[in-house]
Amino acid sequence: MFKLFERKILSVDEISRAQAGIDVRDLNVWLSNKKVLNNISIRIPKNRITALIGQSGCGKTTLLNSFNRMNDLNKKHRCQGEVWIGDRNVYDKKEQTANLRTQVGMVFQTPNPFPMSIYENVCFGLRIQGQKSRRVLDDAVENALKQAALWNEVRDRLFDSALLLSGGQQQRLMIARALALAPEILLLDEPTSALDPLTTLYIEELISELAKHCTIVIVTHNMQQAARVSDYAAFMHQGELIEFSDSDSLFTMPAKQQTEDYITGRYG
């Protein structure tokens, strides 16, 4: 058949284990004795952008946090199930959370640069790892800043305080900070909710650029952003995964009535 538009989107049912960046199996999470995630199973494809959408409190941030075990910071936290990244279970008893977090980077809603220079911010993770060689650090900083499309703006003031950067620059710095560790997976928790629309577009473009090397999971309240930026999208409601499919289908022809109601703004 003649095809006008070339599109290589794997449907979610076709994703094999090898193609999955994160493989979540029957995950249940309780925070402060309240069940937040209920039997989640999802296979997030490698080197693609997956968006998690849903109302506030639906558990999408908790799901994101369970990929790098940030939930552990909550003292009243309990969890059941498996999250496989590559060939290891994140919730295995032997797993080192600090080590895991170097491979699963995370960027938060509000930029939270450390009160240090830009340079120190970017190589914070590497220094924690014990990297001392100045050459290695220099290279890593330059690469990370270039990947985050920030190098040209800050190359002359690497040793100025990171707090002097604008909001958008700070958020890109946060991305660079995570990228300096060369993570396999990048988790973004509403990365643009504190930014203006144009800066948001720049960050989104940056994200789609990064997806060439990284598996990206993005939590967002902004449906249009999810539609614009993602390859796959998952809709969650009250701790349940309602629908997970490629975003072309999800945003034009969702399979579930609940999803359609949510994305068309008919939610009761």
Next chain:
Amino acid sequence: MVNQDYFKFKQSMVEAISILCMAILFIFLFAMVVFIGLQGARYFLPSAVHSVTLSYPQSLQEEYYEISYLSAEELAQEYQTRFQKQFRFENANIPQVSVRTEADVVHLKTHLGESILGKVRTLTSPESNTLNLENLDDLLATTELLKSELGEVQSTILQPLHQDIATLLQQDVAKDSPALQEKYQQFSRWQTYSNSIDQQLAAYTIELVDSHGNLRQVPLASMESIIFPNDLGFFDGIYITFSKMMAFLAQTPKQGATSGGVFPAIFGTVLMVLLMTLVVAPFGIIAAIYLHEYAPDNKTTALIRIGISNMAAVPSVVYGVFGLGFFVYTLGGSLDTLLFDDNLPSPTFGTPGLLWASLTMGLLTLPVVIVSAEEGLRRIPQGLREGSYALGATKLETIQKVVLPMASPGLLTGIILAIARAAGEVAPLILVGAVKFAPNLPVDGEFPFLHLERQFMHLGVFIYDGAFHNQLDSQTSSMMFASCMLLLVIVFLLNITAVIVRKRLRDKYERNQK
């Protein structure tokens, strides 16, 4: 309309009352600072010496010199009012007061801290007896030369000889051995020489007549300063003020803390505070870190927090009693039996001293440090910790690299507040080691250089003691005021440093932070 007027009235009343309260507060604060400052500053300014003559109706006459910052008329006026009160019921007995200010009165101070008021009668030197005070500088220079020669002989020749003899004697050398004999001979020869210098020095004297007509002869060698307080030029005044300040800061107290300086008290205060900081800073900060970062969020922790706040409210004298009972008697006593067995029954650590004072003050200021350090930790946004964790840092690394540097303003503030508090505290220190007069500084050239068991002087205690025992003497009580002013200045300086340091660090670490 009425309602609105009433409302407006109520508003303005509230405003007026709060302004009034604020104003009263400020007036008191201002008055305190001005009062202490003026009284303290007076100690340093040169004051006149008046001759006061009281003629009683029974034809008795009394004459004496009085140092006063008042002018002659004012002093006479003051006497009048005082007598009018004193002889309220026997008006006839009021003595006549005449106050004169004579230019040739001198104020002489000896090295021992004694001050003599009087008029110069003679200036004696081996060559001449004159009244010519213009020669005084030459004579002083000569005595200075002789004194330095004497000092040199004593320190470079006599002392080593003495030591040599002592070592020889220790080595059980026979009393009549030639070496020892030679040393003895040398020693006596030099001894004679130094005696001769002494005698020469004694020949230089100055003779004063005091108000009662008594003669006072003072060797020039033991004279520290001589001034004509009623005949001072402007620059002389400034010079005297500065030299008095220097003496106040650098000398030890003399004449039962009525003259001299307060150096040992400053030194003792600083040293005690330093030791206390060494104890309280790590303990307080570690405790705050545990409470805020590690402690589970439950009732026990809440109870501990309440306990700490209450600790801050415990009267300081209770800490003093605790320090005496626990540190000095219990801990010090057992330390003595364990380590300094051979000195018993005279105690080494079993008596109030620097170490116990520092520990007691540490305990007293610990709650302050913990509370403000925890406050500092609480100010750090959770997002930063999460950011650090997300980059693979462990809890310890996060605290080390992110939390502590950012919390440093709060931590420092706590420590400086503690220092200011310890510098001004009196009651507990009296119990655990601060004394009115300590013969030795706690630091000297003798091993182990820092003597933690020694008693020490403390500014607060010094003021308390001085104010308590010397109420009547105007000169010494103004020395207390001077000490008070010094203490105020020190505490203010510490607090201002705290504010500046905190602002600096905040600028560095907290810009743009929510």
Next chain:
Amino acid sequence: MRKPLQLDTHISAKYNQELETLKHSVLTMGGVIEQQIVNTLVSIEEKIPNLAERVSLNDTKVDAMEFQVEQECMRIIAKRNPTAGDLRLVMTVAKTSTDLERIGDEVARVARLISSEQMPESEMVRAGIIDIGNRLVHMMRSTLDAFARQDDKAAILAHQQDNEIDKMYKKLLEQTASEIQSNPEDINRWLDVLWSVRAFERIGDRCKNICEYVIYLTHGKNLKNASMKKTIKKLLK
């Protein structure tokens, strides 16, 4: 004067690419249909029924293309939320593809008539049909060109070509009527010829529609709008 819509200046490179591909797809579709018309004309002129048959079969392909373009438009609207010029472009593409599909249908109808039955022998009518067909191909080409370049002037010029086609249509209609009168027994086949001529006229109207869409795309106004008349005069000067 406003700058023509630029498709390579979005922050999102992917969006640029999507719009470019979308526009391209319409042109591709137009190209295919143009080829269909040309093939139909060739089969009339050379009397090759097979070719006409292929044209009518090819119409399903055109239909599929229209569906794909519409899907893509929908996807872009849903995912990219296009606004202003981008939105007009997407809407224009959607409507153009509909019109193109209709043109495809008309062509297929003509081709079916030719392939199923022999046309009545009349050199004059045949020449007239080929004439009008060539004219149509030309108009179509300039319409697509105007669309590709978003050239309002070219679009108006293409729009005006329809007047000539209408004239030719009327003339051909009269000729055919006189032919029918001379051979009334072949009336059924002549009716088919009439239908074909009518179809060609319809194609001209569809092209006119597309030109109007292009004007709308560049100016955001209907061609019949009063204020447009001035603009058109200024453009054609």
